[in-house]
Amino acid sequence: MASDSLPLPGSIALTPSQEGSKAWLETVHEWVITVDHKRLGLMYIGYALLFLVIGGTEATLMRIQLAHPQATFLSPQVFNRMFTMHGTTMIFFVAMPIVFGFGNYLVPLMIGARDMAFPRLNAFSFWMTVFGGLLLYFSFVGGDGLYGAGSAPDVGWFAYAPLTATAFSRGHSTDYWALALLVSGIGSIGAGVNFIATILSMRCQGMALGKMPLLAWMNLVMAFLVLFALGPLTAAQIMLMIDRYLGGHFFDTQAGGSAVIWMHFFWIFGHPEVYVLVIPAFAFVSEIIPVFSRKAMFGYPAMVAATVGIAFVSLSVWAHHMFTVGMPSYGNAFFVLTTMVVGIPTGIKIFNWLGTMWGGKIRFAVPMMFCIAFLFQFLIAGLTGIMLATAPFDWQLSASYFVVAHFHYVIVGGILFALFGAFYYWFPKMTGRMLDETLGKWHFWLFLIGFHLTFDFMHVPGLLGMPRRIYTYEPGRGWDIWNLICTIGVFFQIAGVLVFVFNMIRSYYRGTPAGSDPWDAWTLEWSTSSPPPAYNFAKVPVVRSRRPLWDLKHPEDPDWKYE
Amino acid sequence: MGTISATIPETPWTLPSKGRVGIFSLIAAESAIFSIFVVAYIYYIGKSLTGPTPRQVLEVPIFDTICLLSSSITIHLALSALHKAKTGVFRAYWFATLALGAIFLVGTGQDWYRLIYKEGFTIHTNLAGTTYYSLVGLHASHVTIGLIGLTIVMLLALAGKVKQEHAERCELFSYYWHFVDAVWVVVFTVVYIIGR
Numbered sequence: 001m002a003s004d005s006l007p008l009p010g011s012i013a014l015t016p017s018q019e020g021s022k023a024w025l026e027t028v029h030e031w032v033i034t035v036d037h038k039r040l041g042l043m044y045i046g047y048a049l050l051f052l053v054i055g056g057t058e059a060t061l062m063r064i065q066l067a068h069p070q071a072t073f074l075s076p077q078v079f080n081r082m083f084t085m086h087g088t089t090m091i092f093f094v095a096m097p098i099v100f101g102f103g104n105y106l107v108p109l110m111i112g113a114r115d116m117a118f119p120r121l122n123a124f125s126f127w128m129t130v131f132g133g134l135l136l137y138f139s140f141v142g143g144d145g146l147y148g149a150g151s152a153p154d155v156g157w158f159a160y161a162p163l164t165a166t167a168f169s170r171g172h173s174t175d176y177w178a179l180a181l182l183v184s185g186i187g188s189i190g191a192g193v194n195f196i197a198t199i200l201s202m203r204c205q206g207m208a209l210g211k212m213p214l215l216a217w218m219n220l221v222m223a224f225l226v227l228f229a230l231g232p233l234t235a236a237q238i239m240l241m242i243d244r245y246l247g248g249h250f251f252d253t254q255a256g257g258s259a260v261i262w263m264h265f266f267w268i269f270g271h272p273e274v275y276v277l278v279i280p281a282f283a284f285v286s287e288i289i290p291v292f293s294r295k296a297m298f299g300y301p302a303m304v305a306a307t308v309g310i311a312f313v314s315l316s317v318w319a320h321h322m323f324t325v326g327m328p329s330y331g332n333a334f335f336v337l338t339t340m341v342v343g344i345p346t347g348i349k350i351f352n353w354l355g356t357m358w359g360g361k362i363r364f365a366v367p368m369m370f371c372i373a374f375l376f377q378f379l380i381a382g383l384t385g386i387m388l389a390t391a392p393f394d395w396q397l398s399a400s401y402f403v404v405a406h407f408h409y410v411i412v413g414g415i416l417f418a419l420f421g422a423f424y425y426w427f428p429k430m431t432g433r434m435l436d437e438t439l440g441k442w443h444f445w446l447f448l449i450g451f452h453l454t455f456d457f458m459h460v461p462g463l464l465g466m467p468r469r470i471y472t473y474e475p476g477r478g479w480d481i482w483n484l485i486c487t488i489g490v491f492f493q494i495a496g497v498l499v500f501v502f503n504m505i506r507s508y509y510r511g512t513p514a515g516s517d518p519w520d521a522w523t524l525e526w527s528t529s530s531p532p533p534a535y536n537f538a539k540v541p542v543v544r545s546r547r548p549l550w551d552l553k554h555p556e557d558p559d560w561k562y563e
Numbered sequence: 564m565g566t567i568s569a570t571i572p573e574t575p576w577t578l579p580s581k582g583r584v585g586i587f588s589l590i591a592a593e594s595a596i597f598s599i600f601v602v603a604y605i606y607y608i609g610k611s612l613t614g615p616t617p618r619q620v621l622e623v624p625i626f627d628t629i630c631l632l633s634s635s636i637t638i639h640l641a642l643s644a645l646h647k648a649k650t651g652v653f654r655a656y657w658f659a660t661l662a663l664g665a666i667f668l669v670g671t672g673q674d675w676y677r678l679i680y681k682e683g684f685t686i687h688t689n690l691a692g693t694t695y696y697s698l699v700g701l702h703a704s705h706v707t708i709g710l711i712g713l714t715i716v717m718l719l720a721l722a723g724k725v726k727q728e729h730a731e732r733c734e735l736f737s738y739y740w741h742f743v744d745a746v747w748v749v750v751f752t753v754v755y756i757i758g759r
Contacts, residue, residue, distance in 0.1 A: 189589075193585050193592070197588065201579050227592040231594070231595025239600075248687070248697070256607070256612040491620045
């Protein structure tokens, strides 16, 4: 499969690996003090996977509680903590670190650089994210301070005022929540700054902006969104802490403050955040689909323009999370319109991916299967999004399980599927070993069935009026069977993830050696050895087209003649 | 690498400086934080349920403002001197910048002392107090960080370690300082002109 000319001479490690001869403690020490973008990327990913298991466990506990009406598996208090921790963990300590991790690992390799622009800032950002996660989970122990047993935040992941006021949220659990987000937010801003500087200033010779891999483009746009989204979140957390610690009145309605302004500030962050997560998912799909269709990306400039367009529009859609607070009709009309406009560039993207596959020689390897599932599921997620963007429809279904089903369709059916695809695609580069295809197919089908059982059927109780965040419900409302199916689906998903984890561990030790270019791909990361040496490229590459490795493998018909 | 590079004619390949891109990105993120505080300030003007109102207690810090804004000029002069390798002039103007920034911070401190101990106007008093101390305090914390940076460079300059080749790094820092000054123009307008 791999081209004989790869890895390029000189790109292989010049010094022989000394792994295995080192003491265990020395290895740990090396990883803790590292500023290497690849190691930091792997640590981001590992950290996120750990929290994925924790957040997934929390979701499972909730689904067990909801499988039957009037269940007593979890108490109402614990249920509140579980959905708060599940949401906060999954967004801030799974999804964000994992996309930063892949970005960290891949961006410098794909633009022909030896590291990120600011390696030490990179390490700082990672460790801030780590400490944020530790602060959040310390609340299980220290949430009540000296008053009694521990507790966790129970105010929901968007923590609406006045629930977060000291009068309603006693103890310190909400403080840990705010601090965790503040600390990890600073880390994210650092990462955003670093991505922008890396992509704009570290490209190898010949890699003009119009010749960058789409993954680099999309990470650039994602980083800009991080700057403009995380700032408002940080500001809102500072205000919340001023209210809680210094007796401020920002969100204190008793003193003239406004609970609604918290909603605005949170969603000014919250909606662009969705695109911070989904644009890297688009990036993975945009790299994987062309390689497994054996065609160059269809409509590259349109793809870039659509990404920039989505990012731009996403900054002015936030109040579609707030149709039920009662905005003036022109406010509603504005946010309905902007939200629906997002559908246009997103549609362009879907057609571009289909256009890439059209007439291609499609190879149904596991990364491609996850990407094809992504296409279908993300389309459905977008369609329910357009339904919810219609204000009168949203008045009926806001804060119902229909909304929960919609955004899990985006995050699990869209982002997580793209991420699984990315794992199967780049694992060989990161470890030098292929992930097992048969186990991968088991993972794919189990997770696909589980996902659809859970989240397809979750729309129904929503339409029947089941509100989100209730810890139990009465029998005879027609919700029972749907909830049971949702819970059964969870166990298929767990089985899929277990197969995935087993596959990673087994393949790391026993997988087929990957070689430098197992997929016959075209971007620069495949020109160096797997895993790449610390300095990535012995000689910094020079490129002339969007597919430098195609040019190298096909000197008789290079891309740069046509671009 | 032969196959790729051999066919490429040697063309000049220049990219934006990573330091410049980095500092401007940081400034963009900081602007987002400040805009939220400014929006909150404007939104809450006149919404306090109890007194005192800003008009009753706030005094316009004209002298401090002049000091802070002039420090943008002195840091600019310091950098042009450094670009020409006139390190003595650089040190003098850099010190002036540091002094002007410090005067501003001391002025804010005195103002707060008066407000808290004489007027009894604290962050807890009413919405006006909450928004005033948060916005001005957020700015003052940025001035403090700037002063720490200015002091470090000053100490290095006194030790004779800041030379012409460091001009670009000092310039990156000066962008941050200009940003802090520009934010003060916004804060001043919002707090002392619109809000009072």
